[in-house]
Amino acid sequence: MIVPETTTKLSAFAQDVQNGLSSQPKFLQSKYFYDAEGDRLFQKIMDLPEYYLTRCEAEILQTHAVDLAALLRNQPFDLVELGAGDGLKTRVLLAHFQEKQLQYRYFPVDISRNILDHLEETLQQRWPDLSVFPLEGDYFSALKKMPASEANVRKVVLFLGSTIGNMTMADAESFLQQLRAQLAPGDLILVGFDLKKNPELILAAYNDSAKVTRDFNLNLLHRINRELGGNFQPENFQHWPLYQPITGHTKSYLISKIDQEVYIEALNLTVKFAAWEAIDMELSKKYDFAEIEHLATLAGLKVLTYFKDRKEYFTDALFMV
Template structure:
């Protein structure tokens, strides 16, 4: 069975982009949310990034799931998998297969902002898993958690946020998000988080500043999106890609630095924005975690950390938490 709830329209996304660009380019310092990297070209670039030798997180997380998906399924003992983001890749398949083998899985709820991507990927899951109720939800999971399908009586759910997605949130919003997740889950439900771990700064920076320049192109793509969607005249080549390790906050910062004094016009907003030579604009943070720190964050949100699995090199972790 396949069905899809559409809580975000193209008009909603356009309004959100307008608001984020107007606010972010008027801020001091300037910033843009990372979710606007992902048009068709941005998504393709990110797929290239995941295969780069410098970019270990995707491989490390998959390695954990290849070893531990059965343990996740057994511990969560869930009948429904809710996945915030993704919904089509090998990591999702590993979880679905393990939960199916465990004998309890009967429903899959993938959530993503891209309706077209979600519809096609969720249909493939439905085709590959006859008898599984695939209930896709188009929405921004930072805003639409309350619109997730209601659990059936006695249904145990596993909610998964993989790929260290929560690392893109600063501590305050991340704490609010975890509380919101706790609010939609009930007794017996579980939360599965994929998180990148603190490690040598040189390796971290290399993962976000690869030798081939793919990540640089991905970072600049946010300017292409604004050009296309809002009629702006950004010259992406006039901005340098930067990746820095913030040791105090233990996160990677991706920035775009203006090479010259320049003025950018965003016709769709009736806005002109000046950049000084050397001025930097924040486009993404990617927080890295330690076990004790994440356990404390989960505890504050109403979860107990029950399992912590890492890849053989200790680069990445899967954290399974139960609702308290």
């Protein structure tokens, strides 16, 4: 039995679930997809034939690691990766940086302690001399945990994987402004943007034939059951992704197939669903270059260059503070 928490003692996860499922329309925050099972499912998603994003960014990093290393070789730096995950793509950069004997420390940031432990162990086995400092938590709270850098050490922040696409334009602007406020002039930010392209390619990436993305969304209902004592029956929900080519918004919903009530013990909350009522689960915005330039201007950043894959499906934009 899960003992109901008081409002003041609710975890951030519990508070956000309570807020989202008490709202109209209902929503859940996609950052909570990533528990241990969510991590496992996302690894499967990245291997799917429809999910081009990971392959495109991996190509970019493999192709342009030498260019990025050339930009960084003249002074030591702290490499900070927001939402590091398993670090698979970043290891391409790390391998090149190690080969070139660049002077740096690596600070992977993630909300999942499980994935950070796995990443640290993997990196220490491969590069025992690499200084790795995992930081668990939300991006900005984790950044505040960083040890102070020496005056001649600049920060290089990685925000890869099109994570910025999970934000609205207004939220992306606010995020980059907050990030810039924690950095110093001359610091760099490398941000991954999924680009607008054939809508069929985009939608297929979020509606794969193996239904792994469906399971990834439904796992958040399972997580509420596991951690908060919910009694969701995920089979009563339908995964429904959509792409809007004008805004570039890819949206994922879970739609209740029936009239139903769900009780969440830790919140002492009963949530009523009408048949075909939706939970807004995720936004994944696709950009064009004009939008990226506009976003950088609003955030007070300078675009130094765009690293692109050969098909120009994806770009890693390098900003300077």
